[in-house]
Every structure is written in structure tokens, then in C-alpha cells.
Amino acid sequence: MTITAVANPCATPTRDWSSPPRVRAPKLVQGVEFAACRRRAMRNWIKRHGRIFDINVPFFGRCVVVSDPILVRAVCTASAEQLHNVAPNLSNWFGPGSMFGLDGSRHRARRRLLAPAFHGQRLESYEKVIVAETMRESANWPEGEEFRILEPMNRITLNVILLTIFGADGAELEELRAIVPPYMRLGQLVAFVPAPPSRLRRRSPWGRLDEFRKAFDGIVCALIARAGADSALGERTDILALLVRTGMAPLDICDELLTLIGAGHETTASALGWAFERLRRHPDVLAELVREVDEGGSDFRRATVVELLRVRTVIDVAGRRVCAPEFDLGGWRIPQDRAVLVRIADLHENPEIFPHPERFDPHRFRGTRPPAAWLPFGGGARRCIGAEFAIAEIDIVLRTVLQNFHIQTDAAADEKSHFRGISHTPKLGGRLVVNRRR
Template identity: 60%
Template structure:
């Protein structure tokens, strides 16, 4: 029986944070980690807030209840409203729900599984070697920007297959768009024309330029006699059809490619910057990674390191759903229609009952053991990040390649503080490191 079929006479919402709406907005926008941590201590692992943009919301930091939300029927819960489709476009998978979302996910799945990802490993290694060739030795530098360049070049090459003038142009316009789009993603869009020089006007201008470039690349791909043999994501999407035999429209292809480019590189780059920030301060972990890497027999410890990294330094800290049904029953609570349910992923990753001594950075907690269901850096359920396996391989290959060619200097520097960039949380100093070539 769905929530829609249950008697809706009684609505029971969790305890509410009794602060003015504007104050909660400031806290969520600028001090979210501290605000949620403080609220959890005072009100428990489920509580209500009311903020502009998302409106009345229930924050969930309980692992079991988070799983219930992720596994809920799409008739009850849909994607959080509003969402990143405001930035990526109405043809993005972020904009779709129900059967349309399922059909699009099925269409997008092939490039992100099995042999397809294996084919991209060489590209990842090549881009890592190209970027690190100019790294300074014995001098402290930020790792965040190099990681952003690596991940952007990787996703551009895997999406479009080869370099060219169009890709050079996209390399130029995407980084400033990501920075601006991240800041605007959680702000309400004005109902009036703000002009071409405003942030919204600049986003619209970027979108026109992006679409023009992608449409040209689509025309080139469709005219390519080797299209059937190509392994890039654009070719795979152009060859794919829905069950009724219809292809994606060029605009939907452009929206999805922008989604992949926007969501597919910054979060991975941010996680990699945290990787170097952690390694600088954990010589024992670094030594074990280097030893395993030099043996070349396995990547078990490197995978455990990546999992602990995503838990200990969670880059995307919440995942949202919108209550579509008349209400949604969540544990003892009955959440009304129209509410947002926010899964506080970073706070769940800090749950001491699931992850003992959660403040400690300890890859061993993921070694030779089943990954807890409370480990959710990619979200969960039908909206779990479709590029999760790709991101994992990318981080694995980048770390493997860097450790093969460089020695990372360790010291007792204080941990870098967490910096919020609008969507992702990054090391405030950019993940500074000092390296020497091996």
C-alpha cells in the first residue's frame, strides 16, 4: 500500500527549529555543516526546518530512515524541487521523474558500466600524466585546480571522443560556468529579466554558446562514417533509442551532456583535492598506499582509502526528495504533501554507531568488510548518481598514476578547513601539497 492510500487525517511532523526563516537561510547557505550538527544534537536525527527556496523541509540524519527515503516509491517521492535542472536544462535527467526518469536512466546506463568504463582508463592516465608533467618539485601548491583540469579534460574526451577546436572552446567556457552555476544553484531565479550582465544573464549566454557548440559536434558525429565503431559517450547516445525506437532530441542530448560535464568533474576533482590533503597529514596511510601501488597486484587498500575519503570528507552533503503523495510516512512521522525531505549525508557519515570514532581518518574500516548501507556519498535509490562507477575509476587511476611518479611530502600541518563552493565542499586552502618526482 502506498502512502497515497493511507488515511491522511493526522499529520505528525518532527520537531521544528524555532528560528526565523531568514536566519535559517543564512545558516543553511553559509554555515550548513555547523547548523545541522548543532540541530541534530538538540532535536535528534530527524527535525523540521523552513528555508526559502526549498520551503518546509524535514532533515533526516538517521541511516535507517534515509534508506527508507531512498527506497520509497516514485509515486510518493520525486526529485527535490527545484533542482539542478534549472542549471542543466529541462532535458536533463535531473528534470525527469517516474517512468520518464527510468527510461532516460536506462538510455544513459551503457557508457557508465563494465567495458565502457574500462575503455576510459587510458584517457584518465594520459590526462593525469599531461597535467602532472609541469608540477613544481619541493614547492607547495594547490591540488584543487590541477584536479579540476584533469577531470574536465577526462570527461570532455570521454564524452566527445577526440580533441578539436570545439573542445578547446568548451575547456575555456566550462570552468567559469561551473563556478557561477554552483553559486546560483540554490538561489531563487528572478521572475523578471535581470539583463545580460547579471548572473542569470551570463548563465543564459553560456547556455546559448554551449548548445551551439554541441549541436555542431552532433552534426559532425552523425556525419562520421565510423559512428557505429566509436566508444565516446556522444556516439553511444546518438546510437541509442528508447523502446519505441525514437532517439533523444538534439536539445535533450545537449542537456544531458551539460549535466555530465557539470556534475561529472567538479565533485570528483574536489574529492581528489581532499585525497591529497589527507595524505599529507597521514604518513602511515600514504606509506601503505605506496607499498600496494609499487607491488601492482591489487588496489584493495586504495579502494578502502577512497571510500573512507568520501565518508570523512563528504563533498556533497545532502540529497533531497519532494513529497508528491498526500503524505509520506517516515518512521513515526507523517510528512505532508509539498514538503522536502533532505538526507543529511555528511551527518550520517559521522554517525558513531555505524562508523566508530567517525572523526578519525581510517581506511581500515572499509578493508575486507562489507560496505555499510549508511555509506552514501553518491546518494541512493533510483536517483543514485549514474556516474558513481566512473568517478570511482577516475579517482583510482589518478591516485595510482600520481603515486607511481611522485613522492608526497608529509608533515603535521593542521587540517584544512571545509569550504563551501555552492554545491561541493572543498579544502579551503585548495588541498595544498609538496611533491618530488620519483
């Protein structure tokens, strides 16, 4: 007698989970492409495999790369019990007390502590500082001669974040102005690279980084001690005072302040460099911005900032790591400890979301909120805590420069992107020619 199995109508249907398609190339080859020619490699891989695929690269190992907007949203909204910060991450560089090194409840608590310093009325209080630093830096700009705008933007944004963190200028901040730029330039190159054994460290780039870090910690620990002894500590509004009042360990405070300084000025300066690079080549956008500035408006300028951060994405990847036994992403199942990399740049270049994505067209955002696929600051619980601060700073610097200078436009070829290890900047430094408005 033959017995025929009958499906149980009440049983939960099984789903055929599988892994994303894999890039078939040696690990070292994939690593070189990922590091040295990422944009071209990603376009080729997307064309071949679609908007989710698996790569294998040095340091990060097996990674799932995602640029499909629905899947990206699932990554950004996943709980801390499913996804942690990617490893390795910037805590390798900034230290274990950095927000980058925290996950779960500790990460949420640190964000709650720092968030008020970068939102609401506190943003308005920083405007005078940003204007003053822009005017001070631009006082000696050459007229009628081409120069690189990137370095002045770096100095402006560094001074702004230092004053925001420490509250007042002084000899210590002058020392930090000398230490931070070379530390940032070198640190970006090795941020995700494992450090060598201690016996080799002194004669390697990490040895030089250790020297910078020792000097930084010495200065900041002295400022922490001074703040702790300040009878007016409870009334101070600077970020250093905020952290000292919590009783955090001094070295953890150093880690977090270095994070805020590094993340708070390099990326913003890069975006400003791209802003002026774009305006030189788009006289119609520039003319409309100048008209609006002279009339006291801001809507088109804000739209320009949003479009700039899309068309010239400074941070092109945001990463997570699967901490649950597995993470279901669309029709795919991602195993524990696998990295998930959101390709922000490819998301921003998706023509189904942003028609004619190659165009620099601020009108696409005029009078509208950016879509969920606009992610220059990442998304979800790990979205950059200083996002609104950065947008406001770019807006204020642009306004101040346009109020005081004419920018010459021409048909110069677009500057190519230069990858510094973390951020993408104009390769030629955002070359510009200006004249003062009389």
C-alpha cells in the first residue's frame, strides 16, 4: 500500500533562504579594487550581480554590500540586538572610549548625552563662531589668483569644532591646531589596518600616531583637570564640561573628544571643498545663490547643500556587523559576524530615486524633504550625531563667503575624487578664483 504525505495546512511554510551572489576574484584583487578604485569596481559588481552581493577583502573579510533602497532601510532600522558597528572601525584609531567603540545600551547612553550639544538652540549659538572663523580665514585670500579652497575650509571647521568643544580659545587650542591636521592625515590612511607588533610599532606609521596621541592626551587631560577644578563647571555649556560633569574617565573623555574633532571637521571641510568645486562649474546655480543671499533668503542654499552631499558623497560606505545568530535581509540570510556594508554613493547615484543622478541640480530638493535614500550621514541608530551641525556649518560658511566674494566661473573640467582613507575630497583641492565684493 502506498502512503501519500499530506501537507499540514496549519504548518508555517518554509522559505528558501540563500546567500547573496559572490564576487569571484582572489581576495587580494578584491581588496585592491575596494581600496584603490572603489567606485568603478562597485559599478561593475552591481552591473554583474545586482544591488546586493558578497565580497571578500582584507581586514574586513566576507562582506555583504547593499545599495538597494529597501534593503538599506532594513539595515538602518535593524535593532542593536541584530547589528552592531562594523569591525574594524574608527575606534581602532580614536580609542575604545570613542562612540565608534560602543554598542547597545552604552552607545545609546552616549548619544543621549551628546545629542543636545548638536541640536536646537545650541546650533543657533554656534553661528557667530562660524561666521567669525570664516571671516578671519578669508581675510587673506588672494584676489584674481587660483588657490586651493580645501585647506582654508579645514582650518575653519577645525577652529569651529575646537571652540565648540572647549568653549574658549587659549594656548592649548593653538597646540591642538598644530597636532590635529597631521594626525588626521596619517590616521586616515591606517585607520582600518591592524597595528603591527609592539616591537615594530615605533618605526612604523603607528609610532608616529602614538606620538601625536600622547601629545593630544597630555593637552586634553590638563584641560579636563582644569575644568574639574572650575567652580563654574555647572554653568559651562561647552562639550568638555558636559563630559567632565558625568564623571567619565579622563582617557575616555580624550577618546570621545578626539572622535568629535576628527569626525566634526574633516568631513565637513571636504564637503565645503566640493561645494566650491561645483559652484565654479555651475554659474546658474551660483547666480541664484547670490541673488538669494542678497535678498536674505536661505531655501535654495539649503537645497544646494542637500544636493551637494548627494552628488559628491564624502563618506561612501556605512558598515554594520551581524551580532545575532543570523540576520534576514530581504530574501537573503546573513550569518553571524558577517559585515554588511551600505554603499551610500551608489544609493545616491540610483536613477530610479534621483533622476539624472550625475547632474548637480539643487532644484530637485527645493521645497521638499530629502527621501529616505539620502544618507550622507548614514542612518538609523548610528547616524552621525553631528549631521545637523555639519549641515548648518556648510550653510553658514557658504552664505558668508557669497556675501563677501565673487566666485569666478568657467568651463574647467570636473575635479576627480581623491580618497584619503575615509573621506573623498576634490583631487586638486577645490581650485578657485575669487574677488572681493566692493
